Amino acid sequence: MLVGGLNLVRAAIAKEFPIPEGMGNKGFAEYVCPVTLEGDGRRCDLQSDPLIAVSRENTIVCRQVAKPQKQGTIKENWAVGDWGINISGVIICKTKEELTSAIKELQEICSLREAVGITCPPVNEQYDVTRIAIKGLEFPFTPGELNQQFTITALSDSSYELLEEA
Numbered sequence: 001m002l003v004g005g006l007n008l009v010r011a012a013i014a015k016e017f018p019i020p021e022g023m024g025n026k027g028f029a030e031y032v033c034p035v036t037l038e039g040d041g042r043r044c045d046l047q048s049d050p051l052i053a054v055s056r057e058n059t060i061v062c063r064q065v066a067k068p069q070k071q072g073t074i075k076e077n078w079a080v081g082d083w084g085i086n087i088s089g090v091i092i093c094k095t096k097e098e099l100t101s102a103i104k105e106l107q108e109i110c111s112l113r114e115a116v117g118i119t120c121p122p123v124n125e126q127y128d129v130t131r132i133a134i135k136g137l138e139f140p141f142t143p144g145e146l147n148q149q150f151t152i153t154a155l156s157d158s159s160y161e162l163l164e165e166a
Contacts, residue, residue, distance in 0.1 A: 029053070029054045030052065031052045032049045032051055032052070033052065033120055035052065035123075036119040037109050037110075037116050037118055040114065042105075044106055046089055051088045052120060052122070053086040054083055054123065055083070055084045056082070058079065058081060059078070083155065084154075085132055085152075086152065087154070088149070090148065090150070091106070110134045115157035116134065118130065127156070133157045134152060134154045137152055138152075
């Protein structure tokens with residue numbers, strides 16, 4: 001399966017219209033690199049370098065307290081949230097059968113009811129994320145017969161020991 005045709009378009013646009021210095025990227029980091037998803041004995045290689053966006057929010061519990069002079073809330077509890085990971089690309093195939101098979105392969109791994117392993121150097125090394133819980137898979141309208149865009153929405157996942165043995 002070949003994924004990532006959008007990257008050629010993005011690269012051409014970025015070359016022609018670079019982001020002005022100081023504009024940033026709206027609070028998330030973007031990477032273009034190979035991604036492999038694995039779970040339940042299945043493996044799905046997104047080979048042609050899909051676009052990966054990584055973001056994170058803090059979780060803040062706010063309390064409403066009656067205050068005589070000041071407005072606002074009291075921030076009671078701060079916690080660092082999960083990494084949000086979006087993976088976008090294009091499946092490009094030579095035949096309809098290959099396209100159907102590639103779409104089915106991606107659907108199967110994204111439909112698992114467990115966290116899946118992710119192999120992607122920036123995500124693994126910079127964010128220490130090796131497992132993701134997939135929240136959604138989208139196949140938007142894509143022009144052409146032998147390609148299909150996709151977007152995977154996921155959250156980082158870690159193993160926790162919730163019960164301790166005595």
